[in-house]
Amino acid sequence: MEMTDVLIIGSGIAALQLATSLSPDQNVKILTKSTIKNANSYLAQGGIAAAIGFRDDPSKHFVDTLEAGRFHNHEESVREILNEAPVLIGDIAEVFDKDPNGNILLGLEGAHSEKRIVHAGGDETGKNVIEYLISNLTENVKIEENVFAYELLMDQKRCIGVKAKTQDGTIRYYYGNYVVLATGGCGQVYSFTSNAPTVTGDGIAMAYLAGAEIVDMEFVQFHPTLLYKDGETKGLISEAVRGEGAVLVTEDGVPIMEGVHPLKDLAPRHIVSQTIFDYIQKGYEVYLDIRQINHFETRFPSITANCHKNGINLAEGRIPVVPGSHFLMGGIKTDVIGRTSVDGLFAIGEAACTGLHGANRLASNSLLEGLYQGKKLAQWLNSNPRKSTIGGLPKSLYPLQTKKTKIPDIQVLKDWMMKRVGIVRSKELLEQQKHWLDQFHLMDLIDLDAYSIQDLNKIFMYMTASLITEAALSRTESRGGHYRSDFPYEDENWRKKIIIQKRKEEVALKHEHIETALVN
Structure with a gap:
């Protein structure tokens, strides 16, 4: 039986930052359901937010983050992470684009009061940062690709590892003194999404099944601008495009914002998404007018390539767009370094909810959070080595006779989630979706061993969709990424409440003190 000091599930920026920051004497294993680069982090275009400009300060970044998050944020987490941001950027400064004098270039994105978005390769920030981190992995870090983790292993109340399947259906047991979920969000439960195909909520579902607390699942951010062609979304059009001067217009050229x-096209994402959605519901097509941007193809090479690939003629100066699911503000409830409510289990990155993002993530704060949690958790783990006393546990099982799930094709789920639990929600739509999901009784599943990887992925998507739907039905107000047409306004009584979901317990409302005073 192999015991790893730190077992990491996932391969995005948080996972790789953690792996590169752990001391060389730590035995580290990374499991990823696909390949090491097939993650949301690798696709990230815009950049990373940090207050490093001459006129900027973390206190300004703090104010902007709370405003975007509609003051649902955990203020202590916000302060800690944003104050550390300039140091985190300095740690990997060689990655970022610079001017001829060697100064890091700064861009502007929605709801930011200053230019503070650092980027790499124009609009290939995630790719460049991920490749930099991979290049810095040391021999103590072992990577296993195409391994699908599906169940957390528990010894009494402590997490000691995961059960996973290889492509041929063999069940493998992986043990760790510390287990870290860095599996990302769940954007693929929606039909329109910017997310990588691998981002299906499995880490959140696994944590839920193991008894971890899940929080803020109603807060899903819908990015305003996904490339839209032939009835399908074809990838993200970064908010940095609007930061450089692009304007959202109808087919007749009418600016919709x-x-x-007051910030027009750079308003917080939920406002822009809801506005585009309203126009689309009324039968309009919406475009990004990019004619004001000089040297567009140089500034945004990956977006340019994607447009060309999908037959968009950029010479016409318009890119067709629709909103789609982009980021989950909620997830597995953790502190800033990733400790969950289950002993031995940590969660970092988008799978975790530290309270940084509140009800709506401020643009480019996500990669920042991943860098912060990866570094800080590594420091904690380096200072708290643990030797396991468990033994005699199995290593692997031969493939079992496969069971089949009796649930509809995953595209049905994605379409219903977009229509009923999407950008605009209501009690009627949410109850319809909850009733539809409840009939499959997936939240009561105990034995997952006999299901194929494909069906396990489907089961986890349905579980995650249920968590989102139930939380959205419980929050009877509109706040940030959660908009209800039957409760269209923010309710001060809800501002200090979070919805915690835990297996075998009813959804509970927990009061949490959230300061309303901003930094002086």
């Missing part, structure tokens, strides 16, 4: 918000 005029008079909606």
Whole structure:
């Protein structure tokens, strides 16, 4: 039986930052359901937010983050992470784009009061940062690709590892003194999404099944601008495009954000997404007018390539867009370094909910959170080595006779989630979705061993969709990424409440003190 000091599930920026920051004497294993680069982090275009500009300060970044998060944020987490941001950027400064004098270039994105978005390769920030981190992995880090983790192993109340399947259906047992979920969010439960195909909520579902607390699942961010062609989304059009001057217009050239918000096209994402959604519901097509951006193809090479690939003629100066699921503000409840409510289990990155993002993530704060948690958790683990006393546990099982799930094709789930639990929600739609999901009784599943990888992935998507739907039905207000047409306004009574979901317990409302005073 192999015991790993630190067992990491996932391969995004949080996972790789953790792996590269752990001391060389730590035995580390990374398991990834696909390949090491097939993750949301690798696709990230815009950049990383940090207050490093001459006129900027973390206190300004703090104010912007709370405003975007509609003051649902955990203020202590926000302060800790944003104050550390300039140091985190300095740690990997060689990655980022610079001017001729060697100064890091800064971009502007929605709801930021200053230019503070560092980027790499124009619009290939995630790719460049991930490849940098991979290049810095040391021999103590072992990577196993195409291994699907599906069940957390528990010894009494402590997490000691995961059960996983290889491509041929063999069940493998992996043990760790510390187990870290870095599996990302769940964007693929929606039909329109910017997320990588692997981002299906499995880490959140595994944690839920193991008894960990799940929080803020109603807060799903819908990115306003996904490339839209032939009825399908074809990838993200970064908010940095609007930061450089692009304007959202109808097919007749009417700017749709005029008079909606003082920041117009750079308003917080939920406002822009809801505005585009309203126009689409009324039968309009919406475009990004990019004619004001000089040297677009140089500034945004990956977006340019994607547009060309999908037959968009950029010479016409318009890119067709729709909103789609982009980021989950909720997830597995943790502190800032990733400790969950289950002993021995940690969660970092988008799978975790530290309270940084509140009800709506401020643009480019996500990669920042991954860098922060990876570094800080590594420091904690380096200072708290643990030797396991468990033994005699199995290593692997031969493939079992496969069971089949009796649930609809995953595309049905994605379509219903978009229509009923999407950008605009209501009690009627949410109850319809909850009733539809409840009939499959997936939240009561105990034995998962006999299901194929494909069906396990489907089961986890349905579980995650149920958590989102139930939380959205419980929050009877609109706040950030959660908008209900039957409760269209923020309710001060809800501002200090979080919805915690835990297996075998009813959804509970927990009061949490959230300061309303901003930094002086």
